[in-house]
Amino acid sequence: GAVVSQHPSRxxxxxxxxxxxxxxSLDFQATTMFWYRQxxxxxxxxxxxxxxxxxxxxxxxxxxxxxxxxxxxxxxxTLTVTSAHPEDSSFYICSxxxxxxxxxxxxxxxxxxxxxx
Amino acid sequence: xxxxxxxxxxxxxxxxxxHLPCNHSTISxxxxxxxxxxxxxxxxxxxxxxxxxxVNNRMASLAIAEDRKSSTLILHRATLRDAxxxxxxxxxxxxxxxKGTRLSVIA
Numbered sequence: 001g002a003v004v005s006q007h008p009s010r011x012x013x014x015x016x017x018x019x020x021x022x023x024x025s026l027d028f029q030a031t032t033m034f035w036y037r038q039x040x041x042x043x044x045x046x047x048x049x050x051x052x053x054x055x056x057x058x059x060x061x062x063x064x065x066x067x068x069x070x071x072x073x074x075x076x077x078t079l080t081v082t083s084a085h086p087e088d089s090s091f092y093i094c095s096x097x098x099x100x101x102x103x104x105x106x107x108x109x110x111x112x113x114x115x116x117x
Numbered sequence: 118x119x120x121x122x123x124x125x126x127x128x129x130x131x132x133x134x135x136h137l138p139c140n141h142s143t144i145s146x147x148x149x150x151x152x153x154x155x156x157x158x159x160x161x162x163x164x165x166x167x168x169x170x171x172v173n174n175r176m177a178s179l180a181i182a183e184d185r186k187s188s189t190l191i192l193h194r195a196t197l198r199d200a201x202x203x204x205x206x207x208x209x210x211x212x213x214x215x216k217g218t219r220l221s222v223i224a
Contacts (some may be wrong), residue, residue: 006160034211043204044161044214093160097210104149106210108160 002028004096006109013084013116021079022110023094029074030096034106035067038091050077084116120144121205125148126219129195137190139205144185148208152179152190154201155217161204164190195222 003026006076013019023033031052036044048069049057057068068080077096081088094109122140123175129135141150149168165172165179167188170180178191192199204217 004160018190032210036214043216046211046213049211056178091158095160095210105151105162105163105166106212108153111158111160113158 002026002107003097003098004094004107004109006094006112008112010113011115013114015085015116018080018081018082019084019114021081021092021094021114023077023079023096023109025075025096025107028096028098028114030077031074032097033067033071033077034095035077035079036093036095038111039095044093047079066071068105084114086116089114089116120207120213121215123203123205123215123218125216126221128221128223129192130193131197131222131224133162134196135192135199137185137192137203137220139190140187141205141207142186144207149199150181150185150188151206151212152177152203153206153212153214154199154203156201157160161214162201164221195220197224 005024005026007022008014012021035047037047046059047062050069050071052071058064063067072079091111093111095106120143137188151166152164155161165177167179167181180189200222202217202219204210204214
């Protein structure tokens with residue numbers, strides 16, 4: 001199956017600093033990638049849809065200036081958590097679908113555990 | 118908001134079959150039904166998907182009701198490694214996840 005790689009898998013940062021998370025589709029091209037956030041014991045919440053070469057679309061309640069998304073190529077999207085605070089501590093997960101479109105399933109990265117201290 | 122509903126939790130004995138239900142009463146004619154599972158501290162993993170007909174793959178079987186308003190994921194012989202949260206979704210990306218079903222497998 002298609003592989004989505006997310007890096008880093010775990011990061012601890014100080015309050016007020018910024019953290020960048022990378023999401024790569026390793027063996028397919030992804031026009032669109034998706035970013036989710038998951039708090040303990042809860043389901044995945046969609047944060048934004050990342051489109052290659054254009055601005056991301058954010059879900060209601062997600063601050064676009066705080067969660068910067070860049071999708072510069074068909075295989076890479078990045079999420080930057082700016083001026084992180086302890087309440088931003090969460091499990092962040094990216095997802096991608098193949099560009100060709102005949103496959104309907106989505107593939108997920110392994111997730112990034114962010115802890116802000 | 119999620120469009121699917123699932124039981125919060127289920128329990129199964131090892132080596133026994135497990136039937137995980139999902140209701141998707143607002144599904145449209147072109148919406149696929151996908152199932153994913155998530156192990157602790159990992160991203161979701163694709164399990165199976167279907168549109169109208171029942172589907173089988175190496176991981177599981179998917180039984181879709183004739184009116185498509187519900188489906189059942191079938192694990193034929195549960196193992197300890199199948200313990201996870203199972204999510205069903207309807208429609209295309211972006212996928213919207215409900216609370217899922219936490220499956221416990223007892224040795």
